Amino acid sequence: MSSLRKLIPTIANSMASAKTDFIRPFTVIVEGNVGSGKTTFLNHFNKYDNVGVYTEPIEMWRNCNGYNLLELMYKDPKKWSFTFQSYVQLTMLRQHTRLTKYPVKLMERSVYSARYCFVEKMERDQLMAAPAIAVIDEWFKFITENENVGVDLIVYLRTSPEVVYDRILKRNRSEERTIAFDYFKSLHEIHEDWLYHKTLHKVPAPVIVLNADLDQSVIGEEYEKYEEQILNKLPVQAHVY
Numbered sequence: 001m002s003s004l005r006k007l008i009p010t011i012a013n014s015m016a017s018a019k020t021d022f023i024r025p026f027t028v029i030v031e032g033n034v035g036s037g038k039t040t041f042l043n044h045f046n047k048y049d050n051v052g053v054y055t056e057p058i059e060m061w062r063n064c065n066g067y068n069l070l071e072l073m074y075k076d077p078k079k080w081s082f083t084f085q086s087y088v089q090l091t092m093l094r095q096h097t098r099l100t101k102y103p104v105k106l107m108e109r110s111v112y113s114a115r116y117c118f119v120e121k122m123e124r125d126q127l128m129a130a131p132a133i134a135v136i137d138e139w140f141k142f143i144t145e146n147e148n149v150g151v152d153l154i155v156y157l158r159t160s161p162e163v164v165y166d167r168i169l170k171r172n173r174s175e176e177r178t179i180a181f182d183y184f185k186s187l188h189e190i191h192e193d194w195l196y197h198k199t200l201h202k203v204p205a206p207v208i209v210l211n212a213d214l215d216q217s218v219i220g221e222e223y224e225k226y227e228e229q230i231l232n233k234l235p236v237q238a239h240v241y
């Protein structure tokens with residue numbers, strides 16, 4: 001028997017043991033409209049030494065082998081939505097499955113909001129043809145059935161569309177300059193139906209709702225109200241509003 005064939009059982013065993021050794025940390029996804037304050041919220045938790053903070057991989061979307069997919073999507077959504085969502089789903093899967101030494105993992109968004117909010121929006125606006133949505137959905141189902149992308153808690157940064165629109169104008173991100181207010185209003189309603197009314201799609205974990213309209217000068221107190229649950233120091237009460 002060749003030396004390689006002798007190696008196969010060893011490789012298989014080590015892969016099997018690696019799989020079983022992977023212990024998913026207490027995983028919290030931070031969800032909310034564009035500009036709702038997710039990155040700001042994550043920065044607040046960076047100070048804890050038992051929390052791994054994973055912001056959205058937006059720089060990967062702005063430079064995929066030299067292509068700014070985020071810009072392409074906003075400039076011509078009909079042409080580029082499928083390409084963009086395919087890459088978002090891949091990069092978010094990477095975020096979910098990244099190994100971490102921390103007992104708590106805080107992630108900005110997830111494969112869930114990509115599918116349930118943004119692809120949902122594209123479907124309503126007929127920006128993606130049905131076959132394209134079917135392919136995205138098959139990948140999503142495979143990922144959520146077969147990969148360890150479980151979550152333990154959802155933090156919903158609940159905002160009003162007017163507030164996020166004002167923040168986005170001030171943030172002045174180049175790719176977002178052409179987005180109309182109605183886009184954020186519609187995304188708000190989708191987030192509300194998914195995470196607050198829970199009438200849209202499956203909700204993969206208990207939801208904590210924060211009033212993210214509060215100004216930066218006082219919102220720290222709102223974050224602190226839920227710190228113990230987010231840091232997994234308290235049992236999560238389902239449907240905390």
Ligand SMILES: Nc1ncnc2c1ncn2[C@@H]1O[C@H](COP(=O)(O)OP(=O)(O)O)[C@@H](O)[C@H]1O
Pocket residue numbers: 032033034035036037038039040041167168170171212213214215216217219
């Ligand atoms: N509570 C707040 N009050 C006022 N401005 C805020 C607040 N939270 C975030 N911002 C500002 O709004 C913009 C969007 O915040 P950011 O954290 O990037 O949101 P997201 O990550 O959800 O897009 C940024 O310019 C940020 O400084």
Ligand SMILES: Nc1nc2c(ncn2[C@H]2C[C@H](O)[C@@H](COP(=O)(O)O)O2)c(=O)[nH]1
Pocket residue numbers: 032033034035036038056058070073084085088109113114115118119176
């Ligand atoms: N079409 C999609 N756009 C998405 C998705 N995830 C994020 N985004 C956009 C929204 C913003 O312009 C930018 C960063 O999001 P923030 O909320 O952090 O500002 O990326 C998606 O799945 N589809």
